[in-house]
Amino acid sequence: MYSFPIAGERDCCPPLKTYSGTMSSLDPIRDGELSPELETALDSCVKVFMLQGFQHSTLEDLAVASGTSRDFIEKHFATKEQFCAAAMRWYFSKFYRQLRSVLALHSELYPAVEAVLYEFIELSREQYDAGTAMRFHTLMDIVELDPDLSEELRKMKLEGMEHFIFKFTQCKGELNTDDEATALAKFYATVFEGLSIMVQHGMSHEDLYSMANLSLEVLANHLKKGINF
Amino acid sequence: MKPCDKIEAGNVSPEAERLFDQCVKVFLLKGYEACTLDDIGKAAGCSGDCVKEHFSSKQELAAAAMRWYYIKYSRHMRTEMAMHQDIYSAMEAVLFAFIEISCDQVHANKGLFVRTFIDISNVDDFVKESFKELQDDWEHQVLDKFKQCQLELKDDADIEVLAHYFLTVIEGLYEMIKYGTPCDLMYKVAIESLGVLELHMKNGQPKKKKGSKKKSK
Known part of the structure; x- marks a missing residue:
C-alpha cells in the first residue's frame, strides 16, 4: 500500500484514502514528490501509448521511452495498467497534495478559494513550461477505455472534490444560504478544469489570473453582507 | 461489412459518424502512428477501401x-x-x-x-x-x-x-x-x-x- 503524505494537512478535513499501489520500496516518489526527470519519463511513456497504441506497447517500449531498463520498469509495474494507474496517481497526488495544503492554511472561504485558484495556476503553468504532462488527457482517455482504471480515475477525482466540497460545507455559515455550498464547490471545480485546459492552449499567466479573479466575483456575491475581501 | 456512405456538403451519414467516433478509440488502443485506415474501418464496421475513398491518410481522417x-x-x-x-x-x-x-x-x-x-x-x-x-x-x-x-x-x-x-x-x-x-x-x-x-x-x-x-x- 502506498500513500502520499500530505504536507500541512489538518484534522479539519476528512481522512485521506489511499490507493492500493504496486510500487515497491524502490519507488522513486519520495514524500509525494517526483523528480523532474521521472516526470519527463512518465510523459514519454504516455507518448508511446499515443503513437504505438496501448494494446501494442510493451513494458520494454516504456523502458526505452523512459530511458530506464526493462528490469527497472518490471520491478515497479507488473502491467501496463499498473503503469497507467501510477501515472494517474502521480498527476493527481501532486496537485491534490499541494492544493489541500493551501486550502488548509485559510480558515475563511474566500481567501482559501483565492489561494487555491492561484496555486492551481502556478502548478499548471509550471508543468506546461516544463513540457511535462502534455499528454495527460490522452492518458485519461486511455484510462476511460479500461473499466477498472476508469473506476479508479473516478475515485481519484471524487477524492479531490470531497476535500474541496468539505471546505465549502465547513464555511457555509459565510454564505447567504447553506444550500449554495455544493453548487459553488462544483462551479469552482469547473473553473479548475477550464483553467487547466486554457493552460494547455497557451493562455498567458496574466489572463489566467484574470479568469480566476472573475470567477471569485461569484463567491463574493454569495457571501453574507459584512464579509469583505 | 457495411458500405460507408459518402460525406457530402458537410452532411455526415450515420456510418461516417461511427467512423469518426471509433477512430479515436483505435488511435488510443492501436496507436496513432501504428494503426492503419483498415483498422479504423474495421472498428467502425466498414471496409478499409471505403475509408480510403474519403480519406487518403490518417491525418486527414x-x-x-x-x-x-x-x-x-x-x-x-x-x-x-x-x-x-x-x-x-x-x-x-x-x-x-x-x-x-x-x-x-x-x-x-x-x-x-x-x-x-x-x-x-x-x-x-x-x-x-x-x-x-x-x-x-x-x-x-x-x-x-x-x-x-x-x-x-x-x-x-x-x-x-x-x-x-x-x-x-x-x-x-x-x-x-x-x-x-x-x-x-x-x-x-x-x-x-x-x-x-x-x-x-x-x-x-x-x-x-x-x-x-x-x-x-
Whole structure:
C-alpha cells in the first residue's frame, strides 16, 4: 500500500484514502514528490501509448521511452495498467497534495478559494513550461477505455472534490444560504478544469489570473453582507 | 461489412459518424502512428477501401473527425447566439446547449474524446493546423457576440476578458460532464457562472429570462 503524505494537512478535513499501489520500496516518489526527470519519463511513456497504441506497447517500449531498463520498469509495474494507474496517481497526488495544503492554511472561504485558484495556476503553468504532462488527457482517455482504471480515475477525482466540497460545507455559515455550498464547490471545480485546459492552449499567466479573479466575483456575491475581501 | 456512405456538403451519414467516433478509440488502443485506415474501418464496421475513398491518410481522417466533433457543438452554439439578442440570454443559451449536447453524448455511451485530438495535434502538424483554425473560429464567435452587445456592458474593456471567461467555463463544463458530474448540477454551475456576466452588465439579467425552464432543473 502506498500513500502520499500530505504536507500541512489538518484534522479539519476528512481522512485521506489511499490507493492500493504496486510500487515497491524502490519507488522513486519520495514524500509525494517526483523528480523532474521521472516526470519527463512518465510523459514519454504516455507518448508511446499515443503513437504505438496501448494494446501494442510493451513494458520494454516504456523502458526505452523512459530511458530506464526493462528490469527497472518490471520491478515497479507488473502491467501496463499498473503503469497507467501510477501515472494517474502521480498527476493527481501532486496537485491534490499541494492544493489541500493551501486550502488548509485559510480558515475563511474566500481567501482559501483565492489561494487555491492561484496555486492551481502556478502548478499548471509550471508543468506546461516544463513540457511535462502534455499528454495527460490522452492518458485519461486511455484510462476511460479500461473499466477498472476508469473506476479508479473516478475515485481519484471524487477524492479531490470531497476535500474541496468539505471546505465549502465547513464555511457555509459565510454564505447567504447553506444550500449554495455544493453548487459553488462544483462551479469552482469547473473553473479548475477550464483553467487547466486554457493552460494547455497557451493562455498567458496574466489572463489566467484574470479568469480566476472573475470567477471569485461569484463567491463574493454569495457571501453574507459584512464579509469583505 | 457495411458500405460507408459518402460525406457530402458537410452532411455526415450515420456510418461516417461511427467512423469518426471509433477512430479515436483505435488511435488510443492501436496507436496513432501504428494503426492503419483498415483498422479504423474495421472498428467502425466498414471496409478499409471505403475509408480510403474519403480519406487518403490518417491525418486527414483525424482532422475530419476533430472538425466533426467541433461542428457538432459549434452549429448549436452559433444558432443559440444568433437567436438571442442580449448577451446574457445568448451566453445562457450557449452554456445550456453545450451541457445538453455533452450529456447526450455521455448518455449515448459515446465518449468525449476531443482532448486526445488536441494531444495528437501536438505531434502532428497537419492536425495542429486544423485544430488551431477551429479553436480560433470558436473564440471569434464568442468574442464577436460580446462586441455586438458591448453597449450592455458597464465597461467596454471587459469584452475580451468576459469572452475568455466563458470559453474557460465551457472547457471546464466539458471535463466535468465527461467525468460523470450529474447534468442537473451542471445547469446550476452554468447559472453560477452567469453571475459574473450579470455583475458586469449595466442593467443585469434581462427580466424575461428569470425562471426559465432550464433554471428550474
